[in-house]
Amino acid sequence: MRLDKCVTVDNVNQNLLRVRYAVRGPILERAEQIERELEKGVAKPFECVVRANIGDCHALGQKPITFIRQVVALAACPQLLASPDFPEDAKRRARDLLDDCIESSVGAYSPSAGLALVRADAAAYMRARDGAPASPEDVYLGSGASDLIKAVLTMFVENVSGKPPAVMIPIPQYPLFSGTLAELGLVQVDYYLDEERGWALDVGELERSLRGASAGCHVRALVIINPGNPTGQVLTRQNMEEIVKFAYEHGLFLLADEVYQENIISKPFHSFKKVMHEMGPPYSQMELASFMTLSKGWAAECGLRAGLVELVRLQAGVAAAFRSARAVMQCPTVLGQCALHCVVRPPRAGEPSHEQFARERRGVHRALTERAAAAHSTFNSIPGYSCNSIDGSMFAFPRIELPESAQRAARDCGLLPDEFYCLRLLEETGVCVIPGSGFGQRPGTWHFRTTILHTRDQFQHMMDSIRRFHLQFLQQYP
Amino acid sequence: MRLDKCVTVDNVNQNLLRVRYAVRGPILERAEQIERELEKGVAKPFECVVRANIGDCHALGQKPITFIRQVVALAACPQLLASPDFPEDAKRRARDLLDDCIESSVGAYSPSAGLALVRADAAAYMRARDGAPASPEDVYLGSGASDLIKAVLTMFVENVSGKPPAVMIPIPQYPLFSGTLAELGLVQVDYYLDEERGWALDVGELERSLRGASAGCHVRALVIINPGNPTGQVLTRQNMEEIVKFAYEHGLFLLADEVYQENIISKPFHSFKKVMHEMGPPYSQMELASFMTLSKGWAAECGLRAGLVELVRLQAGVAAAFRSARAVMQCPTVLGQCALHCVVRPPRAGEPSHEQFARERRGVHRALTERAAAAHSTFNSIPGYSCNSIDGSMFAFPRIELPESAQRAARDCGLLPDEFYCLRLLEETGVCVIPGSGFGQRPGTWHFRTTILHTRDQFQHMMDSIRRFHLQFLQQYP
Numbered sequence: 001m002r003l004d005k006c007v008t009v010d011n012v013n014q015n016l017l018r019v020r021y022a023v024r025g026p027i028l029e030r031a032e033q034i035e036r037e038l039e040k041g042v043a044k045p046f047e048c049v050v051r052a053n054i055g056d057c058h059a060l061g062q063k064p065i066t067f068i069r070q071v072v073a074l075a076a077c078p079q080l081l082a083s084p085d086f087p088e089d090a091k092r093r094a095r096d097l098l099d100d101c102i103e104s105s106v107g108a109y110s111p112s113a114g115l116a117l118v119r120a121d122a123a124a125y126m127r128a129r130d131g132a133p134a135s136p137e138d139v140y141l142g143s144g145a146s147d148l149i150k151a152v153l154t155m156f157v158e159n160v161s162g163k164p165p166a167v168m169i170p171i172p173q174y175p176l177f178s179g180t181l182a183e184l185g186l187v188q189v190d191y192y193l194d195e196e197r198g199w200a201l202d203v204g205e206l207e208r209s210l211r212g213a214s215a216g217c218h219v220r221a222l223v224i225i226n227p228g229n230p231t232g233q234v235l236t237r238q239n240m241e242e243i244v245k246f247a248y249e250h251g252l253f254l255l256a257d258e259v260y261q262e263n264i265i266s267k268p269f270h271s272f273k274k275v276m277h278e279m280g281p282p283y284s285q286m287e288l289a290s291f292m293t294l295s296k297g298w299a300a301e302c303g304l305r306a307g308l309v310e311l312v313r314l315q316a317g318v319a320a321a322f323r324s325a326r327a328v329m330q331c332p333t334v335l336g337q338c339a340l341h342c343v344v345r346p347p348r349a350g351e352p353s354h355e356q357f358a359r360e361r362r363g364v365h366r367a368l369t370e371r372a373a374a375a376h377s378t379f380n381s382i383p384g385y386s387c388n389s390i391d392g393s394m395f396a397f398p399r400i401e402l403p404e405s406a407q408r409a410a411r412d413c414g415l416l417p418d419e420f421y422c423l424r425l426l427e428e429t430g431v432c433v434i435p436g437s438g439f440g441q442r443p444g445t446w447h448f449r450t451t452i453l454h455t456r457d458q459f460q461h462m463m464d465s466i467r468r469f470h471l472q473f474l475q476q477y478p
Numbered sequence: 479m480r481l482d483k484c485v486t487v488d489n490v491n492q493n494l495l496r497v498r499y500a501v502r503g504p505i506l507e508r509a510e511q512i513e514r515e516l517e518k519g520v521a522k523p524f525e526c527v528v529r530a531n532i533g534d535c536h537a538l539g540q541k542p543i544t545f546i547r548q549v550v551a552l553a554a555c556p557q558l559l560a561s562p563d564f565p566e567d568a569k570r571r572a573r574d575l576l577d578d579c580i581e582s583s584v585g586a587y588s589p590s591a592g593l594a595l596v597r598a599d600a601a602a603y604m605r606a607r608d609g610a611p612a613s614p615e616d617v618y619l620g621s622g623a624s625d626l627i628k629a630v631l632t633m634f635v636e637n638v639s640g641k642p643p644a645v646m647i648p649i650p651q652y653p654l655f656s657g658t659l660a661e662l663g664l665v666q667v668d669y670y671l672d673e674e675r676g677w678a679l680d681v682g683e684l685e686r687s688l689r690g691a692s693a694g695c696h697v698r699a700l701v702i703i704n705p706g707n708p709t710g711q712v713l714t715r716q717n718m719e720e721i722v723k724f725a726y727e728h729g730l731f732l733l734a735d736e737v738y739q740e741n742i743i744s745k746p747f748h749s750f751k752k753v754m755h756e757m758g759p760p761y762s763q764m765e766l767a768s769f770m771t772l773s774k775g776w777a778a779e780c781g782l783r784a785g786l787v788e789l790v791r792l793q794a795g796v797a798a799a800f801r802s803a804r805a806v807m808q809c810p811t812v813l814g815q816c817a818l819h820c821v822v823r824p825p826r827a828g829e830p831s832h833e834q835f836a837r838e839r840r841g842v843h844r845a846l847t848e849r850a851a852a853a854h855s856t857f858n859s860i861p862g863y864s865c866n867s868i869d870g871s872m873f874a875f876p877r878i879e880l881p882e883s884a885q886r887a888a889r890d891c892g893l894l895p896d897e898f899y900c901l902r903l904l905e906e907t908g909v910c911v912i913p914g915s916g917f918g919q920r921p922g923t924w925h926f927r928t929t930i931l932h933t934r935d936q937f938q939h940m941m942d943s944i945r946r947f948h949l950q951f952l953q954q955y956p
Contacts, residue, residue: 006698006731006765009795011638016799024590024805058585069555072813077551085561107536107779112502143621143783146807154661160489179806183632220484253484287484295808301585303812305621305783317487321494327502328657329624330773333811334781335550 018182022175022438023054027422031432046430050462052450053432055229055394057300060453062367065299065360067353068342071097072304075106075338087352097338106334112327114141114308115334118341122292122308125344132277138312140322141340143332145259145293145307150180151326152255152289152309155318156220157184166217167255168209170201171440172397172447174229174257178440189213192442195399198388199233203242210250221253222246227260227269227392230439230449232372234267234391240275244283256290259307260393262297262343265372267391273310287313294340296394298364306336368394371452371459378463382470390452397436397449400470406477418446424473429465496660500653500916501532505900509910524908528940530928531910533707533872535778538931540845543777543838545831546820549575550782553584553816565830575816584812590805592619592786593812596819600770600786603822610755616790618800619818621810623737623771623785628658629804630733630767630787633796634698635662644695645733646687648679649918650875650925652707652735656918667691670920673877676866677711681720688728699731700724705738705747705870708917708927710850712745712869718753722761734768737785738871740775740821743850745869751788765791772818774872776842784814846872849930849937856941860948868930875914875927878948884955896924902951907943 009017031049038044051059058064067090074080074094081091100117102108113119119136126134142148156165166187169177181188191209193199201224213219224243226235235243247254256272273290276283293307314322346361347353372390379387379398387398402410402417410420418435425448426432436447454462487495509527516522529537536542545568552558552572559569578595580586591597597614604612620626634643644665647655659666669687671677679702691697702721704713713721725732734750751768754761771785792800824839825831850868857865857876865876880888880895888898896913903926904910914925932940 005791005793005796006729007633007796008793009799011636011698012633012796012799013635015635016633016803017795019799019802019806021802021805054587056580056587058583059580059587061581064583064585073551073555073558076554076813077547080551080558083561083563101781102534102537103539105536105542106781107542109532109534109537109780143625143811144808147621150807155485155490155494157491157493158489176806179802183803183806220489251484302587302808303579303584305809305811305814313483315483315486317495318483318485318490321487321490321497324497324499324657325494325661328497328499328654328661329628330622331781331783333621333783333814335554335813336783336811 015183015185019179020175020182020438021179022434025434025438027426027432027434028053030423031426034426034430044430045428046465049430049432050454050458050465051432052454052462053434055296055451055453056302057394057453058302060451060458061455062300062364062453063360064301065342065357067347067357068299068301068339071342072335072339076335078104089347089351089353093342094338097341101334106338110331110334110337112323112329112331114139114332115337118337118344121341121345122310126273126310130271130274130277132274134273134310138310140309140311140326141332141337142307142309143305143336144295145257145291145309146176147332148307148309149176149255149257149291151322152311153180153184153186153221154325155322156186156253161218163216163218166213166219167221167223168206168213168219168252169223170225170228172230172436173223173440174225175438177223187213187217189217189219190440193228193231193233195388195442195445199228199231201235201239201243203246206243206246219250219252221255223255223257224272225257227263229257229260229393230395230397231388232390232393232395232397233388234264234269237270237275240270240272241279244272244276244279244286248283248286254286254288256288258290259293259296261292263368263394264392265369265390269392273312285313294336294343297343298361299339299343300364301339304336304339305333306340308340367456368452370456371454372396374459374463375450375452378467382467384470384474394451394453395449396452397439397447399445399447402446403474403477406473409477418448421446421473422448425466425469429469431462431465493661493663497657498653498660498916499657500912503916505904505910505912506531508901509904512904512908522908523906524943527908527910528932528936528943529910530932530940531912533774533929533931534780535872535931536780538929538936539933540778540842540931541838542779543820543835545825545835546777546779546817549820550813550817554813556582567825567829567831571820572816575819579812584816588809588812588815590801590807590809592617592810593815596815596822599819599823600788604751604788608749608752608755610752612751612788616788617786618789618804619784619786619810619815621783621785621814622773623735623769623787624654625810626785626787627654627733627735627769629800630789631658631662631664631699632803633800634664634731639696641694641696644691644697645699645701646684646697646730647701648703648706650708650914651701651918652703653916655701665691665695667695667697668918671706671709671711673866673920673923677706677709679713679717679721681724684721684724697728697730699733701733701735702750703735705741707735707738707871708873708875709866710868710871710873710875711866712742712747715748715753718748718750719757722750722754722757722764726761726764732764732766734766736768737771737774739770741846741872742870743847743868747870751790763791772814772821775821776839777817777821778842779817782814782817783811784818786818845934846930848934849932852937852941853928853930856945860945862948862952872929872931873927874930875917875925877923877925880924881952881955884951887955896926899924899951900926903944903947907947909940909943
């Protein structure tokens, strides 16, 4: 007997039904609907939707770094190497990259782990950053860091002790983690960041979380997001040492999501690789996965899709298994790899493109720093709002006190209070931010995440809209 | 107590240890080693390695289609839109694609399923191909077809009947399937293609395979590769109708790997979408996943990484779950999407680029047709070789009779006879082909897969090398 459908919500992989990704969730769908309504001439109390849901710099008007795009265009269309319109160092770069492609074509597959030149210079970048050894053999390129984070998390899908495997993640977290754990069927074990201490990571809380989880599951790995997303804190060195010791003592594999390492605003960034190296044995012999991306930092080329992981000190058989699984997917995009090469090996002083490159990079950094300060002070000036200092990343994650009457109104609509708040904000101002519940938050607290990437005028408009909305909201729900 | 390593071959995801991907396996590793030896001046009985292991046209000297690369370069570097060196239709195309990118930047994320323009024209391509309705909503772009095949197979990972879920695949098959099933922990159920009848697909064999498997597992889906990889056959329409009826009767989800649909040599290609449509209800109401790619066909842009799946008539909740899981990975590379757009909507007669485009495309087709005929006749002229006609794809999969003495010699080395043969071929001639055991073959038969993509001289050299090697091999192992 033939069923109506072969695949139904009852017999499809049930993990897929549990995947949530708030950054592209219902709020964004409604925002897109509103955009279409505006196009059709539907009257709204605002002229356009302001997207602040996703860390997508170019979508918010940031201009690409000229050198990167020149290299990509030259690599795609080598006839342009004869054009006088491109600087010599961009041409040399494209030639070097093409020399590393089979038959000098970006249309040929690269090795699964990426072009040798890109991996070598990524290792050099890490050596310079950390003052620690780094080998190209440990660098794997992917289609964005997300692709690689999923590949690394896949290693832990194994019931080795009769208890389901689990991974510790911070709350609030970037929902790539919760979504990927759900898809892979790994248990998510939450530890809370301490909002009162600037989103610090308290090792006592790690201990509490691990202890609580250990009866029901087998925790295999610990995810740290530094700089924090959505929270924007940068870990202190001392805090990192405590975390490393914690992971060591409990035999946890450390996944360091360091994709915002080039978005540093006000506190120095230390990589886990460096801290472990400087701590010496046994910590310098621990396994580690550290992620970096083309999509963030000053390049912020989200659409080109490239990321990398440095995956160190794996057991040989484990590394071989990781490589096999990667090989089946062939290779990451070669043009993305070319762009990523420009990040790990940017133009240097004295090279023809350096001045323009340095100016463009400074511009990105200046805008980010300005917006971070403005977001911090604006949010802290709105009654009922509080916001920690934004030391890195490209987000603010303010906390909002929501009156009991508003919470009741939300429940009446079948929404969480922060969902209700963000949806009302969207409907009344066109500003699209993501409710804190999409990232996780301490029960009873409410937040939203907004990007701080808009141009100055857009940003001011957004801040004004949020303030005005909130004051009205408080009148409506006293 | 702290273990030496957190992750070991004993506690890593055991599925990863089972992943094999022969196309990038031990033979290729040895080939790369030999290349390095040659560079160092080690004497060999040949001057260079001839890679015939992977369907990578550009790596074998095929030149890219000019229009595709122009569009990609223009989209990456929009300043070039002012240059007189690009034809107007390439500029218009790049502008249309940029108009579909947020803030006109390929550096912004696209929607997870891909740019609206690319999905719309992909649907138009399918309507024109099939004379059947096609909706952009059913088209999902990915980082190559592999990425999407894995995503679709993930839907079947669920134990719904107390028996482990399973997927039927042809033998011989493309090892993406066996590798991905292994990683996902899906049971692989083999059905054999009939070598004696030109690799035809016999429905009796499908019935036999399903019956045999059903006691131990729950078969959820049926994979068909058409045109065949590694086998190069193109299914007849009548055969396809039988397959559709078989899938219908047994409630199997049909995955049609149709990535070689633009590599048609001597027999007409019909898509499963078209055949099902023309069969009418109930077959025209069945679910279907049909895959296409930028990496094959006349474009053959492997390194740019783009593919698509048309995923039709899914239950709404299932489609939503599929979309959620895709959203977590953000989006496929936008430049790859731009290139794929040129495949589903190539230059048309009367447009400035059409003549050059048509000439380049004809050149690719002519070379493939010539090589297919030459491979077929050469292989059938070597004693002990037999090779079916190559009607589509870019591979030959000749069968080789290996003398008992050679089989013993292989066993003495701990190798399968076809591995031994291919390794000897590599060591003595530099020709790198993949043993049939990497794809699967009827027990007791031996094959290898070679690409037929080389330039005429290279190809002749390869054929001569194989013939000479084989005759010597027969003298050594009579």
